[in-house]
Amino acid sequence: MNKLPWVDRFKPKTLQEIVGNYNAASELLEWVKSYLAGKADKKAALLYGPPGNGKTLSTHLVAEALDLELIEMNASDFRTEEVINEIAGGASLQTSLFGKRGKLILFDEIDGISGKEDKGGISAIINIINKSRYPVVLIANNPWDSRLKQLREISHMIKFNRIRSPSIVVRLRRIAQLVGVNAEEGALKRIAEAANGDLRAAINDFQMLAEGKKILRESDVIKLYQRSQELEIFEVMKGIFSANTILRAKMVAESSAVDIDMLMQWLNENIPNQYTNSEERAEAYDWFSKADVFLNKAKRKQIWDLISYAIELAVGGAALAKKESYKFTKYSFPKAIERLSHDKEERDRRKEELKLLGRELHASMKKVITEYLPYINIIYSKET
Amino acid sequence: MERIRIDKYIHSLIKKELVSFMFRAILSDGKIWRDIIESISILVDEGVFIAGPNGIRLRAMDPSRVAMVDLELPASAFESYDCKDEIPIGVNFDDMKSIMKRVKTDEKLSLEKSESEARLKIKFLGKFTRTFSLPLLDIGKEELSVPKITFSTNIKLLVSALEDAIKDAEVVSDFIKIIVERDLLKIIASGDRGEVEIEITKDSGELLSIEFSEPSHALYSLAYLKKMMVATDLSDVCTLMFSTDMPLRLDFNMATGGKITYYLAPRMEAE
Numbered sequence: 001m002n003k004l005p006w007v008d009r010f011k012p013k014t015l016q017e018i019v020g021n022y023n024a025a026s027e028l029l030e031w032v033k034s035y036l037a038g039k040a041d042k043k044a045a046l047l048y049g050p051p052g053n054g055k056t057l058s059t060h061l062v063a064e065a066l067d068l069e070l071i072e073m074n075a076s077d078f079r080t081e082e083v084i085n086e087i088a089g090g091a092s093l094q095t096s097l098f099g100k101r102g103k104l105i106l107f108d109e110i111d112g113i114s115g116k117e118d119k120g121g122i123s124a125i126i127n128i129i130n131k132s133r134y135p136v137v138l139i140a141n142n143p144w145d146s147r148l149k150q151l152r153e154i155s156h157m158i159k160f161n162r163i164r165s166p167s168i169v170v171r172l173r174r175i176a177q178l179v180g181v182n183a184e185e186g187a188l189k190r191i192a193e194a195a196n197g198d199l200r201a202a203i204n205d206f207q208m209l210a211e212g213k214k215i216l217r218e219s220d221v222i223k224l225y226q227r228s229q230e231l232e233i234f235e236v237m238k239g240i241f242s243a244n245t246i247l248r249a250k251m252v253a254e255s256s257a258v259d260i261d262m263l264m265q266w267l268n269e270n271i272p273n274q275y276t277n278s279e280e281r282a283e284a285y286d287w288f289s290k291a292d293v294f295l296n297k298a299k300r301k302q303i304w305d306l307i308s309y310a311i312e313l314a315v316g317g318a319a320l321a322k323k324e325s326y327k328f329t330k331y332s333f334p335k336a337i338e339r340l341s342h343d344k345e346e347r348d349r350r351k352e353e354l355k356l357l358g359r360e361l362h363a364s365m366k367k368v369i370t371e372y373l374p375y376i377n378i379i380y381s382k383e384t
Numbered sequence: 385m386e387r388i389r390i391d392k393y394i395h396s397l398i399k400k401e402l403v404s405f406m407f408r409a410i411l412s413d414g415k416i417w418r419d420i421i422e423s424i425s426i427l428v429d430e431g432v433f434i435a436g437p438n439g440i441r442l443r444a445m446d447p448s449r450v451a452m453v454d455l456e457l458p459a460s461a462f463e464s465y466d467c468k469d470e471i472p473i474g475v476n477f478d479d480m481k482s483i484m485k486r487v488k489t490d491e492k493l494s495l496e497k498s499e500s501e502a503r504l505k506i507k508f509l510g511k512f513t514r515t516f517s518l519p520l521l522d523i524g525k526e527e528l529s530v531p532k533i534t535f536s537t538n539i540k541l542l543v544s545a546l547e548d549a550i551k552d553a554e555v556v557s558d559f560i561k562i563i564v565e566r567d568l569l570k571i572i573a574s575g576d577r578g579e580v581e582i583e584i585t586k587d588s589g590e591l592l593s594i595e596f597s598e599p600s601h602a603l604y605s606l607a608y609l610k611k612m613m614v615a616t617d618l619s620d621v622c623t624l625m626f627s628t629d630m631p632l633r634l635d636f637n638m639a640t641g642g643k644i645t646y647y648l649a650p651r652m653e654a655e
Contacts, residue, residue, distance in 0.1 A: 071448060071449055089448075090450050090608070091448040091449060091450055093651055094651050094652065095649050095650055095652055097445075097450060097452060097648075099531065099532075
């Protein structure tokens with residue numbers, strides 16, 4: 001069995017196979033060619049654009065196409081000037097050990113250089129670009145950072161766009177064929193759209209969903225969405241508990257897609273996680289209980305305007321109960337919901353039974369529960 | 385009857401114990417392994433030893449891909465050696481170096497890897513036994529082949545002579561020019577800080593043999609050559625091979641059997 005991730009296993013082998021950014025890849029090829037011919041406009045090329053759209057891959061393939069040895073460094077190697085000089089500096093002054101025609105020096109993720117840690121990192125790279133006898137390629141997601149200004153000025157800029165989702169679908173379908181997964185068109189579309197132009201993310205998601213399966217249905221993919229929503233709610237919790245004004249807390253709550261019932265469950269679960277001090281806890285729950293009163297009234301009497309008061313009370317109380325500054329807290333999934341989903345089957349079965357009884361006895365389900373069921377239970381327990 | 389069953393049980397246990405070691409090698413002098421590790425770790429951060437039925441080998445490149453180290457340690461170099469199949473042993477050399485620094489004179493060294501564990505047991509066998517356990521790395525194996533080069537020169541010389549020449553050259557420059565013509569190895573370095581010219585000849589006894597098919601010369605970076613001089617603890621004699629403007633090869637043959645070979649790409653001529 002091939003253990004490589006699908007992203008690597010089905011990586012394009014030549015420039016022609018590149019999906020989505022073929023023009024940008026060709027532009028890079030032309031630039032490197034002109035550099036080798038001594039006619040390049042700039043001393044380096046800067047590839048930029050969102051993640052997962054083929055920047056690094058194109059560089060690899062260009063190096064291969066032109067028989068250049070690729071010397072690659074990424075952000076984790078940039079930390080000091082020393083390391084940059086040792087690796088890229090060393091590479092830029094010697095010829096290839098394997099008799100290749102030349103080299104291509106790649107600095108990947110240059111926007112990962114952070115101001116403090118990477119003292120001298122940028123200037124070391126500029127220095128290498130100026131001294132190097134080999135073409136230098138830089139890659140950044142966001143090249144407009146002010147720290148990269150100097151690099152922008154000496155580089156030939158090549159933009160890599162987000163990959164459009166129809167192109168992603170085409171690629172995914174091809175992979176599906178190769179691994180023998182029968183994937184529904186809707187499933188692939190959903191994956192592609194969720195990836196938002198990031199082909200690598202799309203392939204990773206696809207592998208996670210489809211590996212080892214014969215069929216991938218659209219409904220399987222929808223589940224993935226739900227999981228990512230769950231991720232989001234942790235952020236919401238953090239936003240609410242760390243807010244310093246009711247308004248701020250309310251804005252966080254309203255900007256999320258979480259509905260009020262879910263939000264109440266999460267707050268209920270996590271107030272004790274956030275507040276270990278009993279005074280703070282009491283304060284938060286006091287407001288929470290008032291919110292609950294409003295929420296219930298809103299539902300029972302169908303006065304939906306009241307919900308906005310419920311939100312204000314619940315999240316405002318949770319936010320302002322703190323006496324000290326916000327502490328980082330690990331939030332947990334509401335146990336009540338967990339339990340409800342856990343014995344959902346049993347409840348469903350019970351409901352069916354009640355319905356049957358109700359039909360036979362000409363009574364509502366409620367009446368069955370309160371007036372018949374206790375007697376039925378007694379009758380049956382006596383018998384055995 | 386009972387007796388036989390117990391015997392059988394014990395026998396199976398012993399067998400299990402033997403089988404569960406995929407790899408076990410004992411070196412009579414632990415310091416040799418320490419020197420080997422040092423001469424690898426100077427160039428490479430992590431790498432994969434391949435232990436096979438005939439011995440251990442390792443091939444790795446430095447991060448700038450300018451230099452390569454190639455180790456061959458045949459089973460005969462060990463006091464005892466046991467390995468049925470080829471197994472990869474990926475290690476972080478800094479970590480292994482720190483462990484090997486603890487080896488004492490007259491201590492034997494045992495390297496063991498069991499089937500189940502992703503660890504290498506490093507045992508120092510001296511007055512008492514000390515066992516270090518090194519977590520192994522699951523490094524993707526890059527199949528490296530050594531550079532295919534026909535060398536026009538083959539020079540055998542004392543390690544000390546080469547080491548001295550490199551130290552001399554460092555005083556004035558960060559690279560050297562190596563020239564072979566007639567029966568003479570000439571090393572020249574020049575920079576802003578001055579110039580130095582070193583001649584190594586047969587007369588002095590430092591040059592043991594010299595063969596060449598044509599006069600040759602090439603430039604090499606001192607930063608890398610200096611690192612390779614760590615291996616001088618392993619051997620008194622080294623073999624230097626190169627061709628004009630082509631990579632250089634440097635062999636250190638160990639007295640106890642085994643060989644470390646370095647390759648170094650030439651530096652480009654200044655424009």
